[in-house]
Structure formats: C-alpha cells, structure tokens
Amino acid sequence: MRKPCFLGCIFNFVAKTGQGFNLITFSKATSRAVYGAKRSITFNMSEQNSNKSPQENNTEIVKPKLKVLAFHGYRQNGAIFRAKIGSFRKAVNKYAQLTFISAPHKVANDEGGGDEDGRSWWFNAEDNTFSGKCLGGPAIGFEDTLHLIEEVEKEHGPFDGFMGFSQGACLVGLLAAMQQKGYLPYTFKFAVFASGFRSGSLVHKGFYDEDIKLPSIHIYGESDSIIPKEMSEALISLFVSPVVMEHSGGHYVACSGSIKDAYLDFFHEKYQDLLDDQKKRERTDSDSNV
DSSP: OOOOTTTTSEEEEEEEGGGTEEEEEEEHHHHHHTTTOOOOEEEEEOOTTTTSOHHHHHHSOOOOOEEEEEEOOTTBOHHHHHHHTHHHHHHHTTTEEEEEEOOSEEOOOTTSOSOTTOEESOBSSTTSOOOTTOOSOOOBTHHHHHHHHHHHHHHHOOOSEEEEETHHHHHHHHHHHHHHTTOOSSOOSEEEEESOOOOOOGGGGGGGSSOBOSOEEEEEETTOSSSOHHHHHHHHTTBSSOEEEEESSOSSOOOSHHHHHHHHHHHHHHHHHHHHHHHHHHHHHHHHTO
C-alpha cells in the first residue's frame, strides 16, 4: 500500500477542550526542511474549569460529546474555516466537539484572491485548480486526501459524524457514498452539509449510482451563485431521509433562526443516540462482570 505523502510532515495538534474543538494542521512546507524527521505532535491544552483544584477536576463527571470531523471549502484551511463558523460552533457546542483539519494540497494564489494558505482536497483541472461547476474533469490529489483522512481517523478517531462546507461538503458526500459501498476502512454515523454538491470528476461518477442511507442534514442558500441550489439538490436526492433547510442567502454556513433550530434538533437526536449507545455498553460490561 502506498504511503501517504504527508508522513514526513510536522504535525501540530491543538486541542481546546473548553471551547469544544480540535485543530489539526499538516504543514507540507515545513516537511521539506525536515523531510525524513520523526513526526512531532505538540499539545496545547486549555483545561475547562482550570480554576478548580486537581481533586475537584478529578471528581467532576465529564459528559461525552459527539466527535465531528470538519472539512473546509476550497481556498480555505482548517483554521480559517473554524473562524468563519463561530455561530455554528456555539450552537452545537453542547452536543459536539469539532475537529478541523486542512486539506493536503496548497492552492496557488497567483491572482491574489482567496485566503492565505488556501487549500484544496483535490483539483479537477490540469492547471491544479478546482471549480464545483466543472464536469468531466480529473480528481488530482484525491487519493492523498483519502490517506490523510484515514491517518486522522487512526490517530484521533473514531468520529461520530462528518461536516463539510462547499468542496468539503462535496468530499463528505463522496465519503458517504463510499461508505455505503463498503469502500472505507472506518465508519461515521451522520453527515452535515453546507452548500454541498456532487463531484463532476469522471472517477467519482460511479459513487453516485445508489441511494445513501446515512442520516444527514443539508443547508444551502437560495441565492448562492458559487454552488447554485440545483447543485445542492442533486446531492440531496441521493439520500434516503435527509433533513433539508434552505436560507435566502448565498455561499456560507448559515446558522440563525429556523436553520439554527434544525441544527439543534438534528444534533440533539444524534447526541441522544450516543447516550443510548453508552448505556447499552455499560449494561453489557456490567453483565459480563457478574
């Protein structure tokens, strides 16, 4: 099996438990200078209730949270995506801990647009660019992304759900379709889509030939000109029982009013499933010890 291209990289892992998120970044630029060096992982912990004594912290019951892996859009990265969805993070913090990762491929910033250190999960044009509206193109670097996710799953998973925006949502849709076919070495239980769409890359076409049973919630903008709502609706049509919410805005992760309520209802249901599963495991462990 081919080794992932990022195994020589420096890994910086930041976990902020008090804020309900993890940030994992993979620096390819750094890896060129230290290629072949042993991976290093840096932990910066922001402890919740740090003003309490160690004895008090040890006796406090920590409730479980849903673990959600978040995938950013094209020309973003994990840190930028986290900063842009503050309202969403705040809304679901009661139920979920989000982990943000950056795509393995750096986007050239020749035109001066986009965010600094913009990333892409794959390219669908020979000039190493990506457009959601491109049909029939390649999927350059997609295999590297699959290796990256598998590595994150091994080191920081398992994750209960995946969440994606724009190209990240397209990726989550592909992963959901691949899981349906039994192609993934890991599993996830639900998916959250914001401005999602089907990939137009030729190599991905075969993934969309059957219904997807994974529980999902889909949010998209009526006036989105980057990913028109018809593209989001085409992805939604693959799912058996999707929760669907449309807002009047454009290309962003909406989280207010009825959209926020829909997120909360969805995450509350999945959180309850998590608690029920935990109780079942505890009963099974208790019975096995009798």
